[in-house]
Amino acid sequence: MPINILPEEVASQIAAGEVVERPSSVVKELIENALDAGADQITILVREAGKRLIEIIDNGSGIPAEELELAVHRHATSKLSQAEDLFRVSTLGFRGEALASIGSVSHLTLSSRVGSEDLGGSIRVEGGETVEITELGIPPGTTVRVEHLFYNVPARLKFLKTDRTEKRHINIMVSRYSIANPGVRFKLFQDDQLAFQTPGSGDLQEAIAAVHGIKIAKGMVQVIYEDEYLQIGGFISPPGLTRSNRGEMLYFVNQRPVQDPAISKAVTQAYHTLIMKGRYPITALFLGLPPEKVDVNVHPTKAEVRFEDKGEVFRGVGRAVRRALLAHTPVPEMGNLRGVNLWSGPAPDHSSIRRGVDPAWSMLENSGADLPFGQLPDSGQIPAPLGAPILRLIGQVAATYLIAEGPDGLYLIDQHAAHERILFEKMMASRDQDPPSQALLESIVVEFSPASADLLKENLPVLSGLGFEVEEFGPGSFVIRAVPGLVGDSSPEGILRAAVEDLEVDETPLEGKIEQKIIARVCKRAAVKAGQVLSKGEGEQLLSDLESCQSPRTCPHGRPTMIHLSVDLLERKFGRTGPM
Numbered sequence: 001m002p003i004n005i006l007p008e009e010v011a012s013q014i015a016a017g018e019v020v021e022r023p024s025s026v027v028k029e030l031i032e033n034a035l036d037a038g039a040d041q042i043t044i045l046v047r048e049a050g051k052r053l054i055e056i057i058d059n060g061s062g063i064p065a066e067e068l069e070l071a072v073h074r075h076a077t078s079k080l081s082q083a084e085d086l087f088r089v090s091t092l093g094f095r096g097e098a099l100a101s102i103g104s105v106s107h108l109t110l111s112s113r114v115g116s117e118d119l120g121g122s123i124r125v126e127g128g129e130t131v132e133i134t135e136l137g138i139p140p141g142t143t144v145r146v147e148h149l150f151y152n153v154p155a156r157l158k159f160l161k162t163d164r165t166e167k168r169h170i171n172i173m174v175s176r177y178s179i180a181n182p183g184v185r186f187k188l189f190q191d192d193q194l195a196f197q198t199p200g201s202g203d204l205q206e207a208i209a210a211v212h213g214i215k216i217a218k219g220m221v222q223v224i225y226e227d228e229y230l231q232i233g234g235f236i237s238p239p240g241l242t243r244s245n246r247g248e249m250l251y252f253v254n255q256r257p258v259q260d261p262a263i264s265k266a267v268t269q270a271y272h273t274l275i276m277k278g279r280y281p282i283t284a285l286f287l288g289l290p291p292e293k294v295d296v297n298v299h300p301t302k303a304e305v306r307f308e309d310k311g312e313v314f315r316g317v318g319r320a321v322r323r324a325l326l327a328h329t330p331v332p333e334m335g336n337l338r339g340v341n342l343w344s345g346p347a348p349d350h351s352s353i354r355r356g357v358d359p360a361w362s363m364l365e366n367s368g369a370d371l372p373f374g375q376l377p378d379s380g381q382i383p384a385p386l387g388a389p390i391l392r393l394i395g396q397v398a399a400t401y402l403i404a405e406g407p408d409g410l411y412l413i414d415q416h417a418a419h420e421r422i423l424f425e426k427m428m429a430s431r432d433q434d435p436p437s438q439a440l441l442e443s444i445v446v447e448f449s450p451a452s453a454d455l456l457k458e459n460l461p462v463l464s465g466l467g468f469e470v471e472e473f474g475p476g477s478f479v480i481r482a483v484p485g486l487v488g489d490s491s492p493e494g495i496l497r498a499a500v501e502d503l504e505v506d507e508t509p510l511e512g513k514i515e516q517k518i519i520a521r522v523c524k525r526a527a528v529k530a531g532q533v534l535s536k537g538e539g540e541q542l543l544s545d546l547e548s549c550q551s552p553r554t555c556p557h558g559r560p561t562m563i564h565l566s567v568d569l570l571e572r573k574f575g576r577t578g579p580m
């Protein structure tokens with residue numbers, strides 16, 4: 001084929017592909033425009049996860065009627081005029097691409113009025129073609145209506161995820177910008193229902209409360225830091241409050257939400273030893289540095305930036321977070337450690353506890369057991385290779401492992417993993433058939449971020465099948481009235497959070513998988529922990545429950561529940577085999 005210059009329509013669809021990946025990208029660009037226009041009230045209406053309609057109404061500066069047509073033109077922007085401006089961008093937009101891109105893949109109506117004018121104007125664009133310009137009387141500000149997104153790009157439409165997932169992306173996007181802009185009143189409606197709103201009071205903690213709930217917002221640790229290179233402010237969660245993924249670690253560089261693995265790493269490193277591996281804090285950190293020290297023009301959706309001196313930023317963030325955490329110094333919770341006090345410093349890290357053995361119940365206690373070594377309680381029974389061996393409890397070590405004698409040697413059982421397995425099988429077996437449920441004496445109200453709230457709502461039927469009694473109680477609020485009987489006295493809030501927490505990282509797991517995943521998460525949370533001293537009776541119960549499991553040798557996540565030291569191995573290790 002000879003080289004052709006692509007028709008304008010094709011070229012703009014290609015360009016749009018970079019900027020407008022999914023409905024939430026439209027929401028992002030339109031929010032940025034409203035913010036750049038100085039709006040302090042932004043209302044977002046979404047229908048059918050944004051495929052049918054995305055409408056954003058702001059009270060910003062407005063666009064003069066005679067510039068409406070320019071606004072939807074590619075590379076038309078009021079935010080920079082010469083190349084040098086690109087090196088000190090202080091607005092969120094600067095490429096003049098968003099409206100043109102969105103207009104080329106949807107039906108776009110842009111209506112606007114500048115406060116000083118009596119009348120406003122409106123322009124309609126369909127698939128990149130201007131079809132109508134009208135005058136109209138509207139309040140000052142701008143309304144952008146995007147209908148039938150991707151109607152002319154079937155491939156894009158096909159690749160969109162379920163409505164639930166696309167809605168969640170929108171929720172996440174709006175919550176990010178509302179934390180970045182506490183002075184702006186955001187309202188988000190999904191299919192006519194208020195999904196989320198912020199007070200717009202200018203108080204960051206109030207914006208965080210709107211997203212994460214008041215309790216979390218109140219518990220956050222403040223960060224204030226400044227060096228020659230940058231300023232850092234905001235909030236981070238205390239070590240006791242973590243998530244299973246990085247989804248709620250937010251950073252803003254000059255008010256722009258960014259993703260940056262280096263910043264993430266600096267933050268998680270600063271928490272090192274304070275939180276467990278695989279757990280992540282909640283953050284809302286604002287980095288401020290002179291615009292010429294950061295290049296914002298390096299990513300199609302402006303989600304990443306490039307720092308002139310990455311090392312300085314990395315060190316600054318690390319120091320800021322570490323200092324804030326040290327100043328905070330939480331009081332360790334001693335809980336059920338019964339006199340085992342090996343705690344040094346604030347680290348809630350079980351590795352220091354594991355070294356301790358509860359003196360009240362050590363291996364010695366069991367040494368006079370009625371069965372002599374080598375003789376099994378039920379020696380006629382030879383267990384199937386992958387079933388559970390019959391185990392006689394000998395003791396507990398490091399308040400973490402049970403020691404038992406089995407048919408062929410010694411077994412070390414990880415009490416947490418084993419209990420997880422037991423709960424998992426019990427819960428899987430009893431789901432949907434009137435599972436045991438324990439009513440709470442006082443129901444508890446728990447707040448969730450809009451994204452988690454959505455997930456929770458979606459999965460309420462699954463949860464009720466497990467014995468939860470949870471009901472929505474207003475946007476983002478849920479009341480817990482009962483929890484599964486199997487979870488014992490674990491915190492109902494923790495259990496419920498655990499149930500939805502991990503789902504957020506998944507896109508569209510199959511329905512059955514979701515249920516399993518929820519059950520596994522709940523069990524993990526409810527299972528006895530490492531570092532928890534068990535009574536002899538509790539240890540024995542655990543072993544006999546494990547024996548009746550179908551897959552007793554691994555926890556629901558696939559890690560081993562037990563290690564076997566065979567008599568053979570022992571003999572070899574003691575040099576008993578071979579010629580003596």
Ligand code: ADP
Nearest residue numbers: 033037071077078093094095096097098099142
């Ligand atoms: P950019 O934001 O990169 O300038 P856009 O395509 O997003 O490009 O917008 C083009 C222009 O339209 C902006 O530069 C601005 O002048 C105007 N505009 C867009 N949205 C709004 C709005 N909500 N309020 C006021 N002006 C707007």
Ligand code: MG
Nearest residue numbers: 032033093098
């Ligand atoms: Mg823009």
